Amino acid sequence: MANITNKHKERIPLLKIEQTIRRILPLDEEAMREAARRLDRLTKPPGSLGRLEELAVQLAGITGDADLKPMAKAIVVMAADHGVCEEGVSAFPQEVTRQMVHNFLAGGAAINVLARQTGAEVVCVDIGVKGELEDDRLISRKVRQGTANMAREAAMSREEAERAIEIGIELAEILAGKGIRLFATGEMGIGNTTPSAAVLSVLSDVDAEDAVGRGTGIDDAGMKRKQATIRKAIALNVPDASDAIDVLAKVGGLELAGLAGLVLGAAANRRPVVIDGFISTVAALAACRIAPAAKEYLIPSHLSEEKGHRVALKELGLEPMLSLKMRLGEGSGAVLAFPLIDAAGNVLREMATFDSAGVSRG
Numbered sequence: 494m495a496n497i498t499n500k501h502k503e504r505i506p507l508l509k510i511e512q513t514i515r516r517i518l519p520l521d522e523e524a525m526r527e528a529a530r531r532l533d534r535l536t537k538p539p540g541s542l543g544r545l546e547e548l549a550v551q552l553a554g555i556t557g558d559a560d561l562k563p564m565a566k567a568i569v570v571m572a573a574d575h576g577v578c579e580e581g582v583s584a585f586p587q588e589v590t591r592q593m594v595h596n597f598l599a600g601g602a603a604i605n606v607l608a609r610q611t612g613a614e615v616v617c618v619d620i621g622v623k624g625e626l627e628d629d630r631l632i633s634r635k636v637r638q639g640t641a642n643m644a645r646e647a648a649m650s651r652e653e654a655e656r657a658i659e660i661g662i663e664l665a666e667i668l669a670g671k672g673i674r675l676f677a678t679g680e681m682g683i684g685n686t687t688p689s690a691a692v693l694s695v696l697s698d699v700d701a702e703d704a705v706g707r708g709t710g711i712d713d714a715g716m717k718r719k720q721a722t723i724r725k726a727i728a729l730n731v732p733d734a735s736d737a738i739d740v741l742a743k744v745g746g747l748e749l750a751g752l753a754g755l756v757l758g759a760a761a762n763r764r765p766v767v768i769d770g771f772i773s774t775v776a777a778l779a780a781c782r783i784a785p786a787a788k789e790y791l792i793p794s795h796l797s798e799e800k801g802h803r804v805a806l807k808e809l810g811l812e813p814m815l816s817l818k819m820r821l822g823e824g825s826g827a828v829l830a831f832p833l834i835d836a837a838g839n840v841l842r843e844m845a846t847f848d849s850a851g852v853s854r855g
């Protein structure tokens with residue numbers, strides 16, 4: 494009897510994730526063909542708007558509609574803490590995570606400024622910040638008070654990783670239901686470039702040296718510590734590279750799992766999701782290992798200065814649109830890509846055709 498109850502408990506999150514995976518459909522080919530046909534009738538040499546045209550076709554395929562209407566946008570900033578900070582892998586103290594959440598809520602962080610400029614909503618989620626955070630504007634979904642130190646034990650249990658993924662899925666569903674048409678991934682979590690590099694190292698089978706960067710700005714000795722910590726955590730926890738949930742649980746983070754869930758939820762709801770820098774791209778990579786069909790729903794934004802970002806982008810076959818020497822996270826690079834995504838829709842909707850403008854074709 495006890496066994497049956499336990500089994501039942503284990504199946505609940507799996508079912509939710511599995512149901513979501515099944516709802517992720519291939520892009521709508523007919524809508525993509527229609528968008529491409531329309532683009533070719535517009536007053537420009539065919540293909541001359543380059544990436545904007547590719548974006549327009551992708552957006553049509555994602556939404557199933559070649560009429561690209563203006564999109565309400567939300568940037569979901571998932572915040573969580575990391576036990577691995579004990580190993581001295583960040584240039585900043587752990588309490589900065591909680592302090593920055595207050596900054597997000599007060600509207601003073603970089604992401605707030607950039608989101609305001611692009612008319613996007615910032616949705617701040619506590620998915621595992623250490624300490625208590627009470628604020629009506631915060632989405633409180635704390636799975637646990639930060640992860641454990643992965644250099645000593647698994648960062649979290651499989652159930653906790655599944656719960657975090659589910660939270661991301663649920664948030665995508667709620668926001669889609671409220672009319673959000675375009676999602677972006679953002680995060681805050683002191684220390685999180687370390688689990689991100691560990692997850693990337695396992696999923697892409699690259700050495701820690703190729704996955705690790707300076708994060709908030711650690712020095713050379715810190716970089717060596719970071720690499721050694723990642724190698725130790727992987728050797729100790731032996732994550733199964735063919736099982737991304739196992740990897741997220743053992744050497745990942747709550748915001749990484751939450752963002753992986755957000756990607757799955759956005760894709761299941763036929764919503765495009767703009768991927769920020771290194772940390773977000775690793776979360777997207779994990780999502781695509783869980784559900785390969787989600788890849789078509791991703792829109793890359795910028796190339797982060799963090800070394801492993803190129804590796805993660807390459808693994809996903811994504812080419813960033815911007816290169817601004819940024820290395821912040823929070824979703825800052827993703828929201829900067831919003832105007833380009835709007836531009837793709839505006840071109841398709843507003844440009845004159847050769848016929849309507851009386852312009853001769855080549």
Ligand SMILES: Cc1cc2ncn([C@H]3O[C@H](COP(=O)(O)O)[C@@H](O)[C@H]3O)c2cc1C
Binds near residue numbers: 589
């Ligand atoms: C004030 C401040 C604001 C930030 N906003 C994003 N991050 C970024 O830096 C952290 C990852 O770097 P590491 O792994 O080296 O700790 C994450 O919180 C990430 O979002 C910030 C970091 C700081 C210090």
Ligand SMILES: O=C(O)c1cccnc1
Binds near residue numbers: 707770772820
């Ligand atoms: O690219 C990122 O996501 C990033 C890089 C450094 C620090 N925090 C985030």
